[in-house]
Amino acid sequence: MSRDKIEITMEQSLADIDPQDWDACANPNAQQPPTDPFVTYRFLRALEISGSVGEGTGWHPHYLLARANGVLIAVAPMYLKTHSQGEYIFDFNWAQAYEQAGGAYYPKLQIAVPFTPATGQRFLCKQGYETQGQAALTEAMIQIASDNHLSSAHVTFCTETEAITGAAMGLMHRKSTQFHWVNDGYSDFDSFLNALSSRKRKNIRKERGQAQGFGGDIHMFTGDQITPEHWDAFWNFYQDTGARKWGTPYLTRKFFDEIHNHMRDDVVLVLAERDGKYIAGALNFIGADVLFGRYWGCVEDHPALHFELCYYQAIDFAIAKGLQRVEAGAQGEHKLARGYLPVECHSLHWIGDAGFSEAVQRFIHAEAKAIGQDIEVLSSYGPFKIMEGESNETE
Structure with missing residues (x-):
């Protein structure tokens, strides 16, 4: 061909x-x-x-x-x-x-x-x-x-x-939605918080305090700091999440060994440790300008710990490294209150049967209108001062 x-x-x-x-x-x-x-x-x-x-x-x-x-x-x-x-x-x-x-x-x-x-x-x-x-x-x-x-x-x-x-x-162009955090030149996490409305700012501070008070320590590892012990712990978390979401995990244990051997410099692993045992974790991959949040799991439930490990620690890392964006994975309108705003995602589709293709095209067209409206509405409920008509003065 x-x-x-x-x-x-x-x-x-x-x-x-x-x-x-x-x-x-x-x-x-x-x-x-x-x-x-x-x-x-x-x-x-x-x-x-x-x-x-x-x-x-x-x-x-x-x-x-x-x-x-x-x-x-x-x-x-x-x-x-x-x-x-x-x-x-x-x-x-x-x-x-x-x-x-x-x-x-x-x-x-x-x-x-x-x-x-x-x-x-x-x-x-x-x-x-x-x-x-x-x-x-x-x-x-x-x-x-x-x-x-x-x-x-x-x-x-x-x-x-x-x-x-x-x-x-x-090809048919389909649109969908995710929630991304964008770095507006923040110097640190407090600088990001200052861009939020006072109510949302207080909520996040309260949530971080609650999460960090789970009775242990939060660690961030990358590169040679990551050990096989860390992957053993994370595999337990991933299995738990995979079993609840998909029935069986998509990835095998050997996948994480391969990532350790060949990509650990491209990885940020955030782990929560309590009483000498890792009890929760989030896996991120580092791009040139983006931190990609990929997997989360836990073996103990603690209030707001998921938000801390997946969203706030990712923002901390992105600010420290000068990354432009954090993509925290699929779905999740709960991310909106935490500074992650809706954005369009894109896909392309070809269907061989002309009649079915026409029906799908009509669906995609209607879906795109709804998604555009959803993004507009959701963005208006974002946590930033400019979205709520609040001044940019600090507390």
Whole structure:
């Protein structure tokens, strides 16, 4: 398959792709930490090696590669999916309607980072090949889905620019919502608090005091500070959360060993310790400008400890390191009162059946209007002084 002089191939394992070639597309500026740690070779390969994706998981790797004159210019983390779990921009209702109409919705194609609701480039291109690379990979994805009589193909948590480009190519552009904290040049946490209304400021101070009074200590570890003991504790937390949310955890224990071996400099692990035992924790990944909150869990319940470990400690770290944003994962209107404001997220969709595609397009159009209204309303209830008409004077 080719487009002009571009050759498209697929590989079912990153072991068959040179790490430097992949990362030349995934992190073209060679930033450390990378702009998006989740599309790096190390992260995606950790999913493979650990058995978190592959046989028996419903996530079957089929990485797309585009070459021009034999040189790799663009790649995409594509998976053949046999369910819709672990995606966070969900199409369960589409699947149900499709199958009630007599079709087979699964398998489908998905360009995404498994289990990771974080916005980032999904069409990973070397510098200078962005337009050409996305076009070639998009056309290839659609062609593969069509040739193999698959119901659909999806690109989730792509950038807005990618979404606009994809829509111009005929894909359906869907919008959803997350809550992000934005660093407005704060010097410390108190500086951030001073931007809030007095009532919200007092509530957060009260909440932090309550959380930090749980009877133990809160630790923040990164890089070589992280030990296997820390991962053992966090695995217990993750299992508890996974069992309650999904029935079984998405990630295996070996995944965290791989992250320790190859990505611990890209990780911030926040752990709460009481009576010599770790009882709760939150895992974050460090991007060039963003701290990505990913997983939380606990073996003891303490008031507000979840908010402290997941949200406030993340803000502390972001301010200290000069990061521009904290993305605290999917969903959660409760984040609003804690300084995390609603933002749009983007995805792209192709459905082979023309009639069903038209119905989904109508749904997406109506959904986008509702999301726009929700963001406007939620933002008006944000905790910042300017949103509540309060002056910017300190208490």
